[in-house]
Amino acid sequence: MKANFKQYLFVINELTAREIKRRYAGSSLGIIWSVLNPLLHMVVISLVFSTMFRRSIDNFPIYFLTGQIFWTLFSTATQSAMTALSDNRSLLVRTRLPRQTFVLSRIYTALANFGYTCVAYVVMLAVFRVRLSAAMLLFPAAVLFMLAISTGVGYILSVAYIFFEDVKWLYSVFLTLWMYLSALFYPVSKLPEAMQTFVGYNPIYIVIAFARTCVMEGKVPDVMIWIRLIGWSFTSLAVGYYIFRSKGNQVMQKI
Amino acid sequence: MKDLIFNVYFVFFVAVILLILILDVAAWNLFRLIRIIKKRREWKRLGHLKPDDFEPEYKFIYPDDPQEAVRVRAAIAKRRRRTDWDPEWDLEWNLGRPVIRVCDVTMEFLLASVNPSGLKEYIIQWLKREVNYRRLYALYHISFNVYKGEVIGIIGTNGSGKSTLLKIVSGALAPTEGCVEIADGKRVQLLTLGTGFDMELTARENVFLNGSIIGYSRHFLETHYDEIVAFAELQEFMDEKVKTFSSGMVSRLAFAIATAQDAADILILDEVLSVGDEFFRKKSLERIKQMIHGGSTVLLVSHSMQTILENCSRCIWIEKGELKMKGEPRVVCEAYRRMNG
Numbered sequence: 360m361k362a363n364f365k366q367y368l369f370v371i372n373e374l375t376a377r378e379i380k381r382r383y384a385g386s387s388l389g390i391i392w393s394v395l396n397p398l399l400h401m402v403v404i405s406l407v408f409s410t411m412f413r414r415s416i417d418n419f420p421i422y423f424l425t426g427q428i429f430w431t432l433f434s435t436a437t438q439s440a441m442t443a444l445s446d447n448r449s450l451l452v453r454t455r456l457p458r459q460t461f462v463l464s465r466i467y468t469a470l471a472n473f474g475y476t477c478v479a480y481v482v483m484l485a486v487f488r489v490r491l492s493a494a495m496l497l498f499p500a501a502v503l504f505m506l507a508i509s510t511g512v513g514y515i516l517s518v519a520y521i522f523f524e525d526v527k528w529l530y531s532v533f534l535t536l537w538m539y540l541s542a543l544f545y546p547v548s549k550l551p552e553a554m555q556t557f558v559g560y561n562p563i564y565i566v567i568a569f570a571r572t573c574v575m576e577g578k579v580p581d582v583m584i585w586i587r588l589i590g591w592s593f594t595s596l597a598v599g600y601y602i603f604r605s606k607g608n609q610v611m612q613k614i
Numbered sequence: 615m616k617d618l619i620f621n622v623y624f625v626f627f628v629a630v631i632l633l634i635l636i637l638d639v640a641a642w643n644l645f646r647l648i649r650i651i652k653k654r655r656e657w658k659r660l661g662h663l664k665p666d667d668f669e670p671e672y673k674f675i676y677p678d679d680p681q682e683a684v685r686v687r688a689a690i691a692k693r694r695r696r697t698d699w700d701p702e703w704d705l706e707w708n709l710g711r712p713v714i715r716v717c718d719v720t721m722e723f724l725l726a727s728v729n730p731s732g733l734k735e736y737i738i739q740w741l742k743r744e745v746n747y748r749r750l751y752a753l754y755h756i757s758f759n760v761y762k763g764e765v766i767g768i769i770g771t772n773g774s775g776k777s778t779l780l781k782i783v784s785g786a787l788a789p790t791e792g793c794v795e796i797a798d799g800k801r802v803q804l805l806t807l808g809t810g811f812d813m814e815l816t817a818r819e820n821v822f823l824n825g826s827i828i829g830y831s832r833h834f835l836e837t838h839y840d841e842i843v844a845f846a847e848l849q850e851f852m853d854e855k856v857k858t859f860s861s862g863m864v865s866r867l868a869f870a871i872a873t874a875q876d877a878a879d880i881l882i883l884d885e886v887l888s889v890g891d892e893f894f895r896k897k898s899l900e901r902i903k904q905m906i907h908g909g910s911t912v913l914l915v916s917h918s919m920q921t922i923l924e925n926c927s928r929c930i931w932i933e934k935g936e937l938k939m940k941g942e943p944r945v946v947c948e949a950y951r952r953m954n955g
Contacts, residue, residue: 369831451786453804454827612723
């Protein structure tokens with residue numbers, strides 16, 4: 360059992376290494392782009408945004424970037440997990456690896472890329488003089504919640520994608536809608552009151568709010584936020600895993 | 615007040631989604647149950663043996679208690695006089711417990727008769743009640759045993775279900791009915807060439823990727839890396855991308871990785887021995903023979919009668935998902951040739 364688990368970790372590791380190596384395979388700087396690319400993006404974004412929206416939010420670039428990196432983690436994790444099963448079709452029918460391995464390796468790839476982005480993020484935090492505080496230690500917790508939510512969503516999408524390829528296009532539209540509801544670049548207080556409540560239940564927004572509270576304000580987030588996050592991650596994982604398990608045989612027949 | 619209304623809406627929304635999911639899963643399980651019940655009835659009608667009916671037969675053959683053994687021998691002797699005596703039972707008597715037992719395996723694929731290419735069409739067809747599923751039996755009530763040290767050849771025309779059978783035996787696919795039992799603690803390895811090769815990566819990286827998927831640990835791959843490369847004779851090319859390789863080179867590497875560990879108890883070869891040049895084929899055959907000598911049991915799929923006749927101790931012929939014949943390779947191959955002109 361323990362040996363098996365170790366083996367699966369090794370497989371996930373190798374599959375992830377493949378994705379990352381492939382991504383910058385042709386370029387001469389290679390893996391350095393993983394850090395350089397988000398850093399350059401962030402520089403551009405902060406140059407653009409440090410002149411706009413300045414009055415309503417202090418330290419707007421960091422406000423935006425914090426939301427942005429979490430949003431990217433979620434969208435890349437779920438979108439790549441969606442095609443995980445169908446991309447690895449040939450492996451899936453020929454090996455005894457559990458089906459989750461492929462979905463998890465995509466999530467892990469997104470996490471690894473998020474790690475590289477974080478290096479750039481720390482640089483930006485230093486540039487914009489964000490004060491260090493003990494609450495920043497809670498940042499990994501936000502990442503964990505985000506991973507749990509995206510894993511659950513990824514499970515569901517990967518199964519749905521096997522049956523209907525249209526899900527890919529529907530989901531990309533849905534993601535755009537979701538992004539605007541996640542308050543990446545506006546303060547929630549500007550919304551009408553009803554919308555505020557609605558956005559308050561959006562899991563992605565809650566994670567981002569969690570991260571903003573602990574990084575920018577240096578405070579431990581509110582109990583309500585913790586409860587909602589734990590609830591969302593648990594529900595997402597449970598529903599996702601249940602669907603993934605119960606549709607397993609149908610997926611194999613369809614493939 | 616508005617806040618309250620929104621809370622209610624939110625809860626309602628989530629509840630509806632959850633309800634749909636639960637109903638869907640429940641409905642699916644219900645359909646499956648109905649199908650199983652129908653199947654059981656069909657079995658009864660046709661007088662087919664259920665997988666459970668096999669059980670006592672096998673359980674009583676190896677009693678530890680000597681008195682029990684005497685009783686079982688008598689029972690078997692009694693069965694021997696029966697007209698429906700299966701020669702397989704003789705084999706079991708002589709060769710001991712089977713390593714692989716394939717019991718009444720049926721694999722059924724559902725093919726949508728009107729194939730909806732997307733969600734929209736699916737919903738339209740579902741509303742019009744046009745989605746009918748056609749049952750396709752890739753395998754239909756297949757049973758056979760494999761004993762330790764045997765080399766079993768599996769033949770059949772294209773699309774007759776050989777690969778599906780191998781996938782089921784290797785555990786990658788679960789059969790719709792019936793069961794496959796592997797003797798305790800035996801490691802099964804399905805060897806199809808190039809599973810999990812990534813053309814964009816170098817050969818070195820592929821050794822690790824492919825090795826991990828097959829089931830080798832990191833430590834094993836690191837210590838046996840040189841052996842693998844030496845066997846594939848690709849020393850100078852290990853840092854090249856695999857997309858620049860010829861197909862022969864790729865299959866050499868794949869074979870070297872797949873057979874790196876000499877203790878695979880059950881080795882399943884899907885058209886593996888017919889690749890590479892003549893010299894490499896000889897070398898790989900040598901390797902397989904070594905494995906058999908070391909106690910491995912081999913299942914071998916090939917379209918080349920030559921390979922089957924030279925290497926197999928027994929042969930199974932599958933035609934359109936049904937087991938047509940099993941026995942002496944010479945006899946089975948002869949029949950197969952006659953059938954296909």
